[in-house]
Amino acid sequence: MRCMRSTTIGLIFAVAAIYSVVILFVGDERVSFHSVLRHFPQAPRSVEPPVWVSVEREADADLRVDGTRVELRAPLVFNHSDDEPITVHLVLHSHVDPGWLETFDQYYEHKVHNILNLAVAQLTEHEDLRFIWSEVSFLERWWTLASEEQKKQAKRLVAEGRLEVCGGSWVMTDEATPYFWASIDNLIEGQRFLTETFNVTPRTSWSVDPFGHGSMIPYLLPLAGIDNMVIGRINNELKKDIRQKSLLTLNWQQSWTNGASKDSPKAAFVNVLPNKYYTTSDACGPDLHVCCQFDIGPTARSMCHKRADDVSPQNVAAYAEQLAEQYRKLSKFYRTSSVLVPIGDDFFFSVVEDWTVVYKNYKQLLDYINSNPKYKMNVRFSNVGEFFASVDQKTRSTAPLLSGDFFPYLDDSAGPYPAWTGYYAHLPYHKRMGRIVEEKLRSLDLLRLASGSRNDGLKPALVESRRNLALFQHHDGITGTSRKHVMQDFLQRLYWAFDNVTAAQQQLFGGDSQEKFEAVDFLNDDQGRLLTHRLFQSAEKKESRIVLFNPLTIQSTRRVVVRVNSPKVRVLSGQGKPIQAQILPQILNGTISSEFFDLLFFMPIEPLSRVEVSLSFEETQPPLTSVSRVHSSSSQKSPFERLETGGSFIANNSLLKATFFDGKITQLSLGDQEVGLSFELNKYADRGGAYVFVAGERVALPTLRSFFYVDGPLCRRVFGVSDSVNISHAFSVFSSGDSLVDGSLDLEVLSNVRITVNENYMFSLGTRAIGSNGTFYTDANGLHMMKRRFNSKESVAMNFYPAPSAAFLEDRRLRLSLLTNQPTAVASLASGFFEFMVDRQLSGDDGKGLSFGEADTSLPSRLNYRILLEPRKNVSYGTQSFFHSALGFHSLQDMLYPVTAMVRSSDAPLASWPSLFQGLLPCDVELVTFRFLTENTALALLRRLPFDAHSAAPLPSDCSGALDAFWNLLRARLPGGTLFVSNLTGTQKGESVASGRQFAALFDDAFLIRAIRIELP
Structure with a gap:
């Protein structure tokens, strides 16, 4: 009961400061449709733009609840x-x-x-x-x-x-x-x-x-x-x-x-x-x-x-x-x-x-x-x-x-702590870590499908991992509203799950060959605490072979970043062809490292498939591995060639252009549509606790202590360090030639607010070019988007809504989306602008069960976001939005589900896996999950998505995949299996699915999750 509550955790610096980088760096994969044609010319080109299934209208209701x-x-x-x-x-x-x-x-x-x-x-x-x-x-x-x-x-x-x-x-x-x-x-x-x-x-x-x-x-x-x-x-x-x-x-x-x-x-x-x-x-x-x-x-x-x-x-x-x-x-x-x-x-x-x-x-x-x-x-x-x-x-x-x-929930409007909106973003490190384990488990499930493994020896570790993740979903776990030692226990369970799933992935990568694969290494900071988690390869090893698995169901161009200790590294495909790469600076606490570098390259990977690349450390700089040029506002020495700039910088590719001045973004454009863009850090005095946000004075923190411009052929990046608090951010624009890679602006935030007290840090993001007039949208746990409205009669805190993965605001001409890889809280306090919570550090007791000091330990966090600006077309007044555009959804999927990377120990040719997909799964059909329930029973969950037809952003260039073909391939991949419609959990089966046509007919309705139970001999 929440008349008596308690929160936070102990002192482990770990994997969410961490693995955001295995999301962002060990493979921040980018879904790409245009790259399908570039890298896979056999894919047929759609002559006409795809026609999405649509949500007919807003449902009739006797009561509509909108906030308060x-x-x-x-x-x-x-x-x-x-x-x-x-x-x-x-x-x-x-x-x-x-x-x-x-x-x-x-x-x-x-x-x-x-x-x-x-x-x-x-x-x-x-x-x-x-x-x-x-x-x-x-x-x-x-x-x-x-x-x-x-x-x-x-x-x-x-x-x-x-x-x-x-x-x-x-x-x-x-x-x-x-x-x-x-x-x-x-x-x-x-x-x-x-x-x-x-x-x-x-x-x-x-x-x-x-x-x-x-x-x-x-x-x-x-x-x-x-x-x-x-x-x-x-x-x-x-x-x-x-x-x-x-x-x-x-x-x-x-x-x-x-x-x-x-x-x-x-x-x-x-x-x-x-x-x-x-x-x-x-x-x-x-x-x-x-x-x-x-x-x-x-x-x-x-x-x-x-x-x-x-x-x-x-x-x-x-x-x-x-x-x-x-x-x-x-x-x-x-x-x-x-x-x-x-x-x-x-x-x-x-x-x-x-x-x-x-x-x-x-x-x-x-x-x-x-x-x-x-x-x-x-x-x-x-x-x-x-x-x-x-x-x-x-x-x-x-x-x-x-x-x-x-x-939001309000329990006592007359009391001092009414608005239960603080927990939406409280303890972001824990929330990020939970999302990491989700991604790892989903990837492992799909690895089992792709490899054809029914290895029941994995079951004990998988069951324990699932149950530890599920325990964290409790309303005092993921919320961050338990006592410190309890939050530490939740965190430790997530670590166990992470380790167990990683070990299982190593087994599946090896398959029947018994070849050994190594998982990513952990890098510690100078205090010995787990700070970040990246694929690391040392020049002393001379040559390394890395295998990448794509857990998405579309052909994709993936972003891969490997931490190296020498910039003189050459990247080769599995066929021995050189791959263009870029050396990026590793910047921590406003300082460029002279010991470690990030190696960036892109790889096209078919759905649910593996590819191999090799890294070769050379005596001289390889011609296709470009070393970034770097401008530092503090003029510090670095091993990178200095980028000369007069304070302004343009990070652009063929689709997107972001303009910066003195390290701060000022404009963003997609195609011909250019708008002024504001992005500023703000601080609220917060008298709440783990549950409740009580907004006091709002103070803008616009000054950057230092900033860096990074320029190269594959990535242009701007890194800014706040002057008054230990929060930094990096904007990145990538050049892969793929519209769904190049059409979004990456944002990474590093937060360490442990020395502050009773403060809530937020970023304001927006443009005066969008007349949203207090209306915005947040996602319903990733299922669809919910319309929200600013209420001037309520407090600031009561205008924040949960955004587990996305928010956007729009008018008839433009949409601005914020995609997030960890739960947060979002409000729109001014037309055209978001405010989203980043981190909070509190000492108070908000009267909900946790005593003083239980909410005062937010661990250093590495948080990931994507920002999309999309022109809109043919929008009538009163049009209701229910979902992302194709660009928005697949950018989100790409961020949520990165490549899985393993290091090979063998020089022998990589054993092939039969491809699950001979063509594409339709790009408006989501494979929510595929998992084995028992050694002989599997469950597949899919749904058809009603992409926003009003987006004028780049569309998928191929959506020709067919569900009946997927049905045939599923049967071929799971020989002897009988398919049945089932309930969501696979515990009750209905009619059998005897043909591909019958299977495809199940997916005529938008959003409806269909469960297919597969019984194997």
């Missing part, structure tokens, strides 16, 4: 009658965070194993009792340690529905900051365990503690077979409003629609808890002083002068009268004759007396109420499934339609 505002299409009047019988479902639960004030292991030892032991024992003893559970991570730990008798009893209780597992995710995820790939994997991991252990698939969801609810979960859950949800934390002022209108029962649909398609996403049926929390004292009705009395048991935490833990024949009538009155009043907040009432709290039911006191006293109360006709009530111990089963179909079908989401 709710818009009603009609009055939505609903009349209640006190004569109407109601059924009250008492749902016993325990909210068990798998990491918050204690670590996962500590909580399990101290509380959770007792809760589950007692739940099984008490439900076995009392046939009328029910209990719900949501954190599969804890259930799996309990199961591995339970006795055979306990397992037998638990299986029986689950089969009978008396012990109900809701949601089935490994953890109750945060909903603001994850990328949807990790959320799907979280679901798969939990539901696979439930299917294999209990032979059940959840039908309901219980998600009552995330700090605001987004549109991702009500989209994914119906695809997994769950269309009944209980949620808790929505903006408290908004909740009061809709509660008075009896609107706490809703059908939650997406903000877009595919029209009359039978496969349009199903709206989730949602029951919203009535007050702030999921506790007994907060949920029995509107009078919390009365409800508090019925929060009984020795571990009850509410502050109450009197408790109903002494129910007897003498006082049962008085207690029952109070409780029944609350239940009746509660029912008027809903449009059903059934009411759900939680009984529980954080780690409640951890001692036997909690169970006995609750059962003894509530049993008397419900017996009395049920036997007294005047109440017209049936009160019973129940669970979430039984509650939803009692809601008739007419009520479901007539419940109001909601679209939008419930961000």
Whole structure:
């Protein structure tokens, strides 16, 4: 419960300062369509521009939620009658965070194993009792340690529905900051365990503690077979409003629609808890002083002068009268004759007396109420499934339609810490590290597909890695809202996952040949802490062979950067052909290194394929390896030839031009469209904590202590170091001849704010050329884009929204996009401008559970972004945007999913892998994931994307790939496999997919994620 919370971490400098560079440097791959024709001339050229599948229109809805505002299409009047019988479902639960004030292991030892032991024992003893559970991570730990008798009893209780597992995710995820790939994997991991252990698939969801609810979960859950949800934390002022209108029962649909398609996403049926929390004292009705009395048991935490833990024949009538009155009043907040009432709290039911006191006293109360006709009530111990089963179909079908989401979360508008927007970007190092492990796992899954490996020996390491990543998705993990030692535990689990996945990748690269491959090396700073992570090759080795794997499903030109200790290095393709390269300076803390350099080159790689390159260190400078020229504002000595400039610098290629003066960007153009561009660092005084942003004075930090211009044939870069805080940034423009490489401006930010306190650092990015007028868009966890509006009546903090991977603002002529490789927070406080959080360092206690000093350790971070400027065409007034352009999406994919690089130990020819793709997968079809569920079962998730047709940016030059061809190749790659449509997690299969035409027909609808289960002999 977040009336008591705690955060940050210990002192490891590691892999997110780190691996952003394995994203940015060990292979910042660039998706390229034009390069397909250049490097792969056999690819057919499209004669006509591609026609994208479209989202028909914005979905109709009775309620639209936009931040703190709710818009009603009609009055939505609903009349209640006190004569109407109601059924009250008492749902016993325990909210068990798998990491918050204690670590996962500590909580399990101290509380959770007792809760589950007692739940099984008490439900076995009392046939009328029910209990719900949501954190599969804890259930799996309990199961591995339970006795055979306990397992037998638990299986029986689950089969009978008396012990109900809701949601089935490994953890109750945060909903603001994850990328949807990790959320799907979280679901798969939990539901696979439930299917294999209990032979059940959840039908309901219980998600009552995330700090605001987004549109991702009500989209994914119906695809997994769950269309009944209980949620808790929505903006408290908004909740009061809709509660008075009896609107706490809703059908939650997406903000877009595919029209009359039978496969349009199903709206989730949602029951919203009535007050702030999921506790007994907060949920029995509107009078919390009365409800508090019925929060009984020795571990009850509410502050109450009197408790109903002494129910007897003498006082049962008085207690029952109070409780029944609350239940009746509660029912008027809903449009059903059934009411759900939680009984529980954080780690409640951890001692036997909690169970006995609750059962003894509530049993008397419900017996009395049920036997007294005047109440017209049936009160019973129940669970979430039984509650939803009692809601008739007419009520479901007539419940109001909601679209939008419930961000930002506000719990007390009158309090000192109202806006829960700080956690969107808190502890960026941890958030970056989580994204790195996601990328590594996805790449490993696709490596298994590409190599044809069904090596079950990888399973233990993979399972552990997936579960550690899933644990981090918890709403106190990725959010950065746990105590320091708990955040350190989350981080250590991510490191373990990273190491395990890397070791598995080494095995897969070797395949049956038993050849050894080396992973990337780690470089330490002078304090011995892990600071950055790059592919490093030493001149002492003379020659190295590097193998690159492309995890994307389109032919791509990849950016590869290798750290070297000599600039005299030649790059050759696997066929021995020289490759053009450039030596870049390594700049750290405003100083050019004379010992290490970055070697940049580009490589075309087919989808899901490997290529080999070799590095040869020479005595003289190779003619195709250009050494950059460098201008330093501080005139420091360096091994690079000095670039003469008068303070201005143009970083350009055939498509993009960025103009700089004194190290600061002033203009950006794509093609003929040129605009003035502003990019400045700002600092807010922040009186909040890990959860809450409380904006004080805003101070611009425009001065650069030093800047560098770097010039060369493949890369032009501008590196700026802030004068007042240890934050630096680098803009890069690349020249590969590929529109999807050259059409975006790269931005890397290095942040180290540990010596500051109570400050929130942000960059402002924008142009006066775009008249966005307070409207902007942020992504819904990567699934689609959500329209946002600046609200001048709200505080600065309440105008920030989560941006897990993207944001853009636009008018009819231009779109400016910010793509981000780690979750952040974005606002548009002025027309044409973004403000996005970079880092924050806080000492305060925002009253949500973490004490003073728990949010004051943000580790040095290396953060990656892309900036796109796109001309628009044929835009009508009122046009709604739902997604990226083709350029925007594939630039994002390129940043999220870099090449995997390994160093070979052998000089023998590289063993070939059969190509999975003889042609392209259509460029508007995304392979979300492919993973083995078991040695003989695989799951593929794909979706068709509605690219913005109004973009005038460069288009893919070939989108001729065919889904039926992909189906044929998939069958050939997995011989003997039978394909079935399945639910999202692969736990339930539907009709078989018997032909390529049938397979292709599944992808007619925009955004719809299709799951294909492949069963192998």
